[in-house]
Amino acid sequence: MAGSGERQDSFGAKGTLDVDGKSYEIYRLSAVEGEGLDVDSLPFSLKVLLENLLRTEDGADITADDIRALAGWDADAHPDKEIQFTPARVIMQDFTGVPCVVDLATMREAMSDLGGDPSKINPLAPAEMVIDHSVIADVFGTPEAFERNVEIEYERNRERYQFLRWGQGAFDDFKVVPPGTGIVHQVNIEHLARVVFTREVDGELTAYPDTCVGTDSHTTMVNGIGVVGWGVGGIEAEAAMLGQPVSMLIPRVVGFKLGGDLPEGATATDLVLTITEMLRQHGVVGKFVEFYGPGVSALPLANRATIGNMSPEFGSTIAVFPIDEETTKYLELTGRTPEQIALVEAYAKEQGLWHDPAAEPRYSEKLELDLATVVPSLAGPKRPQDRVSLSSAKEAFRTSLGDYVDGEAGDSVRSKVDEASAESFPSSDAPSVSEGGNGEGKPDDWRNHPAGSGDGRPSNPQHVRLSDGTEFDLDHGAVAIAAITSCTNTSNPSVMIGAALLAKKAVEKGLTTKPWVKTTLAPGSKVVSDYYERAELTPYLDKLGFNLVGYGCTTCIGNSGPLIPEVSDAVNAGDLAVTSVLSGNRNFEGRINPDVKMNYLASPPLVVAYALAGSMDVDLFNDPLGTDEDGNDVFMRDIWPSASEVEEVIASAITSEMFTEDYADVFAGDEQWRSLPTPEGDTFEWDPQSTYVRKPPYFDGMPDEPSPVEDITGARVLLKLGDSVTTDHISPAGAIKKDSPAGSYLAEHGVGQRDFNSYGSRRGNHEVMIRGTFANIRLRNQLAPGTEGGFTRDFTRDGADSTVFEASENYLAQGTPLVVLAGKEYGSGSSRDWAAKGTALLGVKAVIAESYERIHRSNLIGMGVLPLQYPEGENAESLGLTGEEEFSFSGVTELNSGSTPRTVKVTAGDTEFDAVVRIDTPGEANYYRNGGIMQFVLRNLRKA
Incomplete structure (x- = not known):
């Protein structure tokens, strides 16, 4: 563990920095000198890592050689040098954070069982959680939507919230931002992030770069203000909280040079979708991306944060911007103290972390973008990197629609699913067989489909009559959800004001949103509502149905709530491929809403425009959005706000006082939060009847020392999967179906269907989560062809069809280890620690991808x-x-010698091959030898 040796200072880097009469201990990067060492030209991000090593050098886990290796970094080399990174703090959201606190509570009991001191299980690095993932947009389109959704949120999540309040009292340095405050990443950049961190170390006030790891992959949003941080799994975050450094290889760093200015009509969202497409095509998985050049200085901080937020979408570890005057201006705007702002500037300049537009650090690879070339864009219908220019959106939609309109292949798949579980998979969840992703093929040519419209697009109109008497025909491509949501854009005033101004102009022209569209507004913080009110723009959004539904992630993470009931009925009756348009960062299949097959990412103004148009089958540049009171066509160009109009509102409507007032008592919460009964004590009293929070089995029967690693023999394949299987496909997410294994479990425990809540809300109950692993409605297991969802074949029952959970129970009963076979980019998307936890608890011992x-x-x-x-x-x-073969893996036992084998021999039936072992660092090897990272940390803490 870090700190196992005495603190050292091999380079004499320790010194002091005086700022406005206050003295701080710092570790100067300029002290690292010697042959082949060039600190000045290091990328910004690696300078931050270098300071981290200097400050934590102990001669054991972090040595002078580690520091030299980083200072002498070879930009062209393949990463092979491991370092130990110690983040300043940990940031969590509640879906991923609740399991962390559950695990810490369980570790306290396990420590006691091993004869250790339970109080040693306590965050050693500050940990902050923002409850933002639990609000669901059940109620929308009314002034009461926010208040009612919060009430429902508390009704559903009372047990979880009481548990978190216990954790806030039981653990030191653990703080919780209550519900209804904002989205974790926006709260992070607006309030929690320090940019330069201060902490008393051995009696000295030490200043150092603010760094963090977070339990959400979009932790990278904080990269926009010069903070090096990224998303990790919940289990890694727990280890970081307990003082365990993050083991990593010194990465390759991609320099992304920005120049020019965004043209009129292009937004920050269009910019980030362009960058996402470029970097996905270039290939940056596992790399750092760093922005530099003259265009950085001209880029507003909010746009930088929007870009940083999307780092997981292009696959990099981080997407960071250096510190400059724009950073300090933002810190001032958001209410940071003059003392903090002065320290940030002085420290950054002293350490060479202040941006020089003319400088060109040494990078492993370089890309360049002229901002003037960015055009209005969308991304979809199922991946954030699939950018489409707005001018081509109608044509691209029609091209994609063929993948979602069933022919004979689709009928075959639906028949198989219906036979397997008719009630579990209502027609709203009917499969969409598609090329790419995890597909098994494409339907027959939809142009020959009986419902073809004759204009190159399939058509299957369904007549709808709403409860208020409104009637219309609904067809493929209808926009069923238009959501201004997600941290990516709701932190950005330019696009949020742009959306509101477009709404104002639309209302003044007499336009209305189409009656089949579910319209929601979920800002990232209360500050957004404040500046909407000050600019007198809220009434126009309300008029179009974009009433406030909550301060949380909502639609982007699948908390979209149900569609308009009559619309849902029509979608299911006609098996329509309807769409959602959201200002989010994720649009994977099955993520947004079970009734919606095609999902598009767009800027907030475009979300409003598509709500007015009502369909993806329109050309927003040339087709009218509607007509004014005189019957004249109104086009998007007639209501699109200019950049100068947006900037004028931003300048007049946003003040520093809004931030200081909204965050003045951010951890206290409202009356509902404060009035929750709170359990007390160092250890948690588990309620055996609880269906939300249960003690997990990770440490059951764990010995003091790890047992030797063994080869894997007699294994069976649980799933055989294709390419681009995301953690959304693997991890339980979204609604819990009545007749799914998880639904059956809840029903057996007396929970009515209306109270099932979502998988995310029940992440503290491993029994629910195991049953929902690999159960995504769009998952296609090639071992069980023709099915979609959590199905497989059970070879304990002669290969009979089964749910994944039921098959795993049978295999576990026989002591049969399990294997998952996968394709490219396995596990992309959100970090979702339950994608790994569920895999392990199902009995999977190895994955081959x-x-x-x-x-x-x-x-x-x-x-x-x-x-x-x-x-x-x-x-x-x-x-x-x-996938029908029996598998064995030999050579795994080499790990017992302290080394990691490069390959292991895999025997699958009559086939043999050498599989590459993807245990990439010695630290990861230690985790594997111990049976996992939590077991490793627990054993080390007990010995400490």
């Missing part, structure tokens, strides 16, 4: 699951693997 996303691979190791990779150029198909 063509490639992994960084966080999920790390999380698998953290749960004791062995990540393997096919030989270069090979995959399950090329090796002839069907």
Whole structure:
């Protein structure tokens, strides 16, 4: 563990920095000198890591050689040098944070069982949680929507919130931002982030760069204000809280040069979708991305944060901007103290962390973008990197629609699903067979479909009559959800004001949103509501149905709530491929709403425009949005606000006082929060009847010392999956179906269906989560062709069809280890620690994939699951693997010698091949030897 040796200072870096009469201890980067060491030209992000090593050098885990390796970084080298990074703090949201607190509470009991001191299980690094993932947009389009949704949120989540209040009292340095405050990443940049951190160390007030890891992949939003931080799994975050450093390889750093200015009509959202497309195509998984050049200085802080937020979408570990005057201006705007702002500027300049527009640090790879070339854009219908220019959006929609309108192939799949579980998979969840992703093929040409419209687009209109008497026909492409939501854009005043001004102009022209569109507004913090009110723009959004529904993630994470009932009925009756348009960062299949097959990311103004148009099958540049009172066509160009109009409102409506007032007592919460009965005590009293919070089995029967690693024999395949399987496909998320294994469990425990809540809200109950792992309605298991959802074949029952959970129970009863076969980019998307926890608890011992996303691979190791990779150029198909074989893995035992094998031999039936072991660092090897990261940390804390 970090700190196991005495604190050292091999380079004499320790010194003092005086700022306005106050003295801080710092570790100067300029002290690192020597042959081949060039600190000045290091990328900004690596300078931050270098300071981290200087300050935590102990001669054991962090040595002078580690410091030299980083200072002498070879930009062209393949990463192979491991370092130990110690983040200043940990940031969490409640979906991923509740399991963290559950695990810490369980670790306290396990420590006691091992004869250790339970109080040692306590955050050693400050940990802050923002409750933002639990509000669901059940009620919308009314002035009472926010208040009612908060009431429902408390009704559903009372047990969880009481548990978190216990944790806030039981653990030191753990703070909770209550519900109804804002989205974690926006609260982070507006209030929690320090940019330069201060803390008493050995009696000295020490200043150092603010760094963090977070339990949400979009922790990278804080990169926009010069804070190096990224998303990790909940299990890694727990280790960081307990003083365990993050083991990592010194990464390659991609320099992204910005120049020019955004043209009129282009937004920050369009910019970030362009960057996402560029970086995905370039390939930046596992790399740092750093922005530099003259265009950085011209980029508002909010736009930088928007770009940083999308780092997981292009796959990089971080997407960071250096500190400059724009940073300090933002800190001043958001109510940071003059003392803090002065320290940030003085420290950054002293350490060479202040941005020089003319400087060009040494980078591993470089890209460049002229901001003037950015055009209005969307991304969809199922991946954030699939950018489409707005001018081509109608044509692109029509091209994609063929993947979502069923022919014979679709009928076959639906028949199989209906046979398996008719009530579990209502027609709203009917499969959409698509190319790419995790598909198994494409339907027959939809132009020959009986419902074809004859204009190159399938058509299947369904007549709808709403309760108020409104009647209309609904067809493929209808926008069923238009949501201004998500941290990506709701932190950005330019696009939020732009949306409100567009709404104002639309109302003044007499336009209305289409009656089938569910319209929601979920800002990232109360400050947004404040500046809307001050600018007198709220009434126009309300008039179009964009009433406030909550301060939380809502639609972007699947908390969209139900569609308008009559619309949902029509969608299901006609199996319509309707769409959502949201200002979010994720649009994976099955994520937004079970009734909605096609999802598009767009800027907040475009969300409003599409709500007015009512369909993706329109050309917003040339087709009218509606007519004014005189019957004249109104086009988007008639109501689109200019950049100068937006800037004028921003200048007059946003003040520093809004931030200081809204965050003045941010941890106290409202009366509902303060009045919750709160359990007390160092250890938590588990309620055996609880269906929300249960003690997990991770430490049951754990010995003092780890047992030797064993080879895996006699294993069976639980799932055989295709490419781009995301953690959304793996991890339980969204609504819990009545007849799913999780629904059956809840019903058996006396929970009525209306109180099932979501998987996310029940992450503190491993029994629910195991049953929902690999149960996503869009998951296609090639071992059970023709099905969609959580189905497999159970070879304990001669290969009979089964749910994934039921099959795993049978395998566990027989002592049969399990394997998952996967394709490229396995585990992409949100960090979702339950994607790894659920995998492990189902009995999976190894995963073989063509490639992994960084966080999920790390999380698998953290749960004791062995990540393997096919030989270069090979995959399950090329090796002839069907998933019906019995698997064995030999050579794993080499880990017992203290080294990590490069490959292990895999025997699958008559096939043999050498799989690459993706345990990439010695630290990860230690986690695997101990059966997981939590077991490793617990054993080390007991010995300390």
